[in-house]
Amino acid sequence: MAEQTTQQAEQGAERTPQWAMAIDLDRCTGCEACVVACASENNVPTAGEDQAAMGRTKHWIRIDRYYEGEFPDIKVKYRPVMCQQCDEAPCEPVCPVNATYQNAEGLNVQIYNRCIGTRYCANNCPYTVRFFNWFAPEWAAPLNLQLNPDVSIRPAGVMEKCTFCAHKIKRAKLDADAEGRELADGDAQPACVQSCPAEAMVFGDMSDADSKVAKQLGSGRSGQLLESLGTKPRVFYLEKAD
């Protein structure tokens, strides 16, 4: 029995997690806590009014909101949108230097050092979740003290986007290793998921049938954004149940 458990643990350690996120739109209130949590965690700079007027703000995660109907029978449809971490990512094949690719855990990673700033990836992304650094980011001192040392500051001339908080996944793995245990469901939590007041977001390993995220994907309400494009996103939306 003990031997079997050890064997299982070893298999577990070798298993490559397949990261995915489920967002329950019936819980999401549109409060934007995730947006600020993300900026804080990932050193996402503010652009200022003039650059914002040119559409150059960086919001790795945003709330898309659209009104439907007319007053008084008006509704608003909204959802948090971040890099969808597509399995068939349109951004990847157009990068001339392989700065963006899908890793073994299903993350669409962005290598800042490789990026030469062609912006082809952003042009090809149907979700408009990639952001170009037109200028080197600046923080008026002492705002620089808030910067997270676990996340690189992106220089001028490179693309950036949501990483599913890859650094937090890494830290969770290191913590689990140091404690001599397997990574447990919920150990790795992107900042948006961690922060969400309505607990609308769930993150985890979709290849583990017992994980919370895998269970959410089994819900009849689950779907993907612009599913018909065939991008196979790793972000799943549970539609409102009204």
Added chain:
Amino acid sequence: MDRRNFVKLVGTASGGAVTGACGRQAEEIIPLLVPEESVPVGAEQWHPSVCGECSAACGTLARVMASEREIEVDGELVRQKIAAVKKLEGNPLDPVSGGRLCARGHASLQSLYNPDRLRGPLKRVGPRASGQFEAVSWDDAIAEAARALTGVDPDRILFLARAREGVRAENIARFLDAIGTPPATSIGVGDFAAEREASERVFGRSGLPLYEIQDSTLVLSIGADFLGGWTSPVLYSRRYGHMRQGRRELRGRLIHAESRFSLTAWNADRWLPVWPGGELALALAIGHVLLSEQIADAPASVVSIFADVDLEQAAAASGVPVEAIRQTASELAQASAPVVVAGASMVRQNSADAVAAAAALNWLLGCVGKPGGVTPPTEPLEALARQPGFSGDWSERLEQAAVVLVDGVNPAYNAPASQSALAGAETVISFSPFLDDTSAFADLILPDHDPLEQALLEVPAVSPSPSFAAAGEFVAPLYDSRPTATVLSELAEAAERPFEEITVEEAVSTLHSAVESAGSGTSASDFEAKVFQDGGWQGQPSRKPPATPGALGTFEIASKQAGVVFQAYESPQFGSGSGANRPWLQELPDPTSSALWGLPVELDPATAARLGLVNGDNVRIRSEHGALEAPVYVNPAAIPGVVSMALGQGHASYGRYASGRGANPMVVVGAAHDERTGCPAMGPTPISIEKIAGGARLVQFSRQDRDLPPHRV
């Protein structure tokens, strides 16, 4: 050991234990009694703290890591190693936040590291509100402030403070007792005076009731934007999520009545657009219809307030059709676990009555003290019951005041009419860490530490159980600021009216005695250690409904105001306006208009068409109280004839990110107030609108309000 080192030791103990609680390794705990130079690079510590942004007082965790800052020493820039706060998260052990945090909570880090924080005490050298100050030593500043307090009629000393219960409020109360002046008052912002007054009448208890929406099957909210702000947005968002999808096979429904398409309205299954000020009429009308349904055995005093309501008249005054009122009442009557959330996110002249009538509906529904219903306020923690109340006559007292002390509120912004009194007072003393609209009027600014730089103990506005959130000190203050409680003690001493300052540790041991009497069975030292480990304390929830409601009083329905009216509101990102100096919040799209770095006037498409206005055009809004100019956002969800604007912009002075940006809606709203409590109203105010050339630009994150046709592949 001096007090600071004692506090640091306590803070270290708390950091260690919380670190453990969060699953971090014990080796990562770095005692802060060792110099900050030896905090290893890359190691993280998590310390409990308390969010100071709104009344919710969420317990948080601050992530602290080694960092460097540049300071000037003998004219040279040198690098100094410091422990810096890198991120704020909710504290999972806190009953209010439950480990979650809102946008404003996250952005409070940009208060700590705001480049426009005051570096030390300042003395005014130019005319009031000119922004001309010079640096002064703490000794001189305190001596001068003490001189101002000496020899003045104590009744002409006015202390304006935030309505938050905790150690800070207790020290303010002790200070005022010592110098013999009346208690501090809030200015009617974020103190829920209408809700508190209504609670006395409806539940016979002071405080704020707790709505158990997580277990409800149908929530009707009247006037309470509980997801976008109000008393405790994180707590109610958590509960809302559970109500929708936290129960197997049971999805609760939400009907929301408000005069604005707020975040709560976004989330509602049905929105009842109420004419501003018509909330009372709506509550009375729903109650009247409920009386004819199969309902609980309600107390006679409650039944009587709904019995004689003229349904047609009430419907007309509320702006909600009779049919919609009947349908809502019928759904409430049929629901197995209904609840009515009663609030005044936008205070009206009849808000206390409106909240009381809406809250009283819970008696008709038989859900007072029931799961999924409303829990009347619990008894306050006795040791800390002295929070600054709200006095409806604060503005008259301000007119009379010789010395005005201001802590944590911004009357010059939230009540612009107070500016003349601030300009005329003999002495104005501010404890603000920023040169804001009000401290610009001050003779002396004695800047407080940031909340993250000091020990705190705060009682949340509402909590699932009796609780408080507490924190030790864990990072050194960046500048030559001082905790306000300490400054008050020094000030009283200098004025030869000393009082004994209560520290957070002393408050915890006092609270231990109170808890002990309830039979918790812990020793004082264990209790204190656990409080600083967990970041607070919570007791057992109480579910004892009072037998009968208090004296409900009479209710009068005013008829609907004609013409175009204006209302101001607190937005989820800026609150009452204090969030405007955080760049993250300036660049956070406004939920309604998607505006960045500015806030528009929101009006409905028909009114816009009549005036020939499109998004981004500028208008001048004029009322009998004042005028403002701002760009227009044509809001497809605005009630025709109701013009809204969020608080946030229009600061005359509030640092580089907020100063001189946009307009302050309170200028137009004027000084109307809730008739029962005196709480400043946020409209409706009759206005005229005219299109003007030029003006400020409307920067929007998304210019598109409607979705495009489905994508073609």
